[in-house]
Amino acid sequence: MPAIRRCQPLLGTRVEIGLAGACSEDALHGLASLAFARIRALEGALGFHHPDSELVRVNRGAAARAQPISQDMRAVMTEALWMSRLSDGAFDVCVAGPMVQAGLLPDTCGHVEPGGDWRDIHLDTAGIRFARPLLIDLGGIAKGYAVDCAFQGIPAEIDVCINAGGDLRMRPWRGVTIGVRVPDGEHVRSFEMRDAGLATSIGRRGAHASAILDPASGTASSDPRSYSVWAATAMRADALTKVACLAPLEVDWMRLAGGQASSLDTFGCTMELTEASAVPSVIRA
């Protein structure tokens, strides 16, 4: 069966697309090229770094009046707000404010007073509106969404794996072995895929990883472990890794969201976070 693998720099990382199917290699390359084009378009719309992006327009104008938004932005924001509600704010796209203050994101939208959070974001038929000036960044979720969009463009009879810097989705996934990097090491630990989507985040910022900030306090995580989450979609997995990094004991949240999580320490030892025999549900104080 013909199979191809392609790789392009996109989304600030390397995006790999693997396809296999009973058709010509040219046809597979055509599908891959379309998938890359879809991702490129999303990068332009949802990126914090692009001065002409939809996201920058929303950041600059949504406090003054409702901003009309694309279907893609609506899909991402709907998921983001659901995740914020589920995780009691551990996931919050308003973490952009503290990230700009910490110099982790460019200052493209002007200064915003701290103190706002996801509850100040209102999504309705008119678009998106902020109850107060806010800065939102979709870096914790948009990569997964881009993977899902590219994935959905591949016909069902074609086997596919789309991997955007470690956020991936594949079909088929049952019985497939993948590798997860040991954080700050050069080894890889093998795992069996537990669902179609997988994402991994490291708590602590390093040469290989961007920072995870606690949205409430603005402080950076110093957890050296990495957290891998499997879920039905790459976007769900991507968002849940942030929750896993900041609140690894909140097993109920993970299960409610349909996620399965494991952590890896710098020695390559793994801990299962969501298996039935793992840490029992934490009673919140």
Next chain:
Amino acid sequence: MKRAPDPRSGMNRRELVTGTAALLCGLFAWPTARAETYLSVEQAQRLIFPGRTLTRVPVVLDAAQRRRIATVSHERVRQAELRAWKSDAGEWFIVDNVIGKHENIDLAVGLDSQGRVTGIEILTYRESYGFEVRNPRWRAQFRGRDHSRLLKLDDPIRNISGATLSCRHITDGVNRLTHTWNEVLRSL
């Protein structure tokens, strides 16, 4: 109380000596831990410029050109000889190499007749962590740990999750090539 010697410092000294000796012998090698080839040059040409006839153009940058390109792009020009092809429509297809701390990447870049990027494809990706990977004392720290499912990077796992090195080197390399077009290729 005397502290036990840190095995890591001894390992670093040995690495430095070995690495320096190898460098001096001209035998500096990349002990590649992982390598993947995505496309050949010809495949990349067909994907970036479908249907075009591309002709190889010998271009060797002189010292002044290399200096100018390095100044405007803020990146050193490591190779004077370009692997460049030109189409009848004035487009350019360039194969280049970028090296990061742990990565060695061959890539193909397409530029239109105005020097704008029309496509980027990674041809080959190589990942390596130098001599550390082969150092027995470094690997000994894993003794007693459950590493039955712990693999070296050169085991055949194709799909990997986890933190990935950013593609900053690629972006800088592509930027250098657009400046190369501006300084040299646009007048060829």
